Structures are given as C-alpha cells and as structure tokens.
Amino acid sequence: MERYVSKSTTQKNGAPLAEVVKLERELGAQFSSQYRELVQLVNATEFGEWLFFPVKDSQNLRKTYDDVARNTKLARENGLSDRFVAIADDGTGDLLCLRIGDSKQILEEIYLWSHESGKCEQMYSNLVELIMEQ
Numbered sequence: 001m002e003r004y005v006s007k008s009t010t011q012k013n014g015a016p017l018a019e020v021v022k023l024e025r026e027l028g029a030q031f032s033s034q035y036r037e038l039v040q041l042v043n044a045t046e047f048g049e050w051l052f053f054p055v056k057d058s059q060n061l062r063k064t065y066d067d068v069a070r071n072t073k074l075a076r077e078n079g080l081s082d083r084f085v086a087i088a089d090d091g092t093g094d095l096l097c098l099r100i101g102d103s104k105q106i107l108e109e110i111y112l113w114s115h116e117s118g119k120c121e122q123m124y125s126n127l128v129e130l131i132m133e134q
Helices: 002-007 017-027 033-041 068-077 127-132
Strands: 050-052 084-089 095-100 106-113 120-124
Touching (some): 002 127, 017 033, 017 068, 033 106, 033 127, 068 084, 068 095, 095 120, 106 127, 120 127
Antiparallel strands (some): 050 084, 106 120
C-alpha cells in the first residue's frame, strides 16, 4: 500500500492500529490487510472523486468525527445492507463500501452503493485497482 499513498490528494497522518482495532470491534468484523495498511498510512485519504471516511482517532476527535462507523450507521439507516461498511463518498450521496463475509472478515472487493437505487454493485476487486483507476 505504501507505494500507492502518493496518489492520494491528502497526506494526513495515519490512524493508530489501536483505533483501527476499536473500529473493527464496533463493526463486529475485521478489515482486510490492504485497508488496515492504507488507513494506518493515511487517515481520510482522497483518490480521485472519492473521499475516504477517517478512522476515529481519540487523539484528534474533531477532525475524525465524521468517521467510518458514523457514516456506516447513517447509510444503514438509509437502506444500506448491514452486510456492508461505508468507507468513502463522492459528495453526491453515493458510497464506496466493503462487504462483510460470512466469517466476519471484511472482504477486499469494493462496491458502489447508489443512494438512488439503494443497490450495491462491485466496482473494483480491491483498493489497488481503485487507486490505479483514479
């Protein structure tokens, strides 16, 4: 992941591993190694039109308030299946999401959730593919 971070529009400090683990406990699922590594390198990264939600950081609550857990909760209240975790938005209401697998492992495939249709469609096989297409 480190070699792809330079493609991010933002270069904010990464989230501490302890905060990522807290988020995983809150969601009841564990992220893939790609996502874990990315958010530890750059928290609230931006690739193309996609602004990634930060992992809440107790050392920087004001800047990480609008985090993954909060946005996932809001999206679920608006129709997103509880099998998905919202990780980014494009400012139009559409979201990039990760799917929670049967073993509570969050899978690498990235889905687009359309706020208009309420449906999720796989867009990318993983974060590297998403980053390279931006």
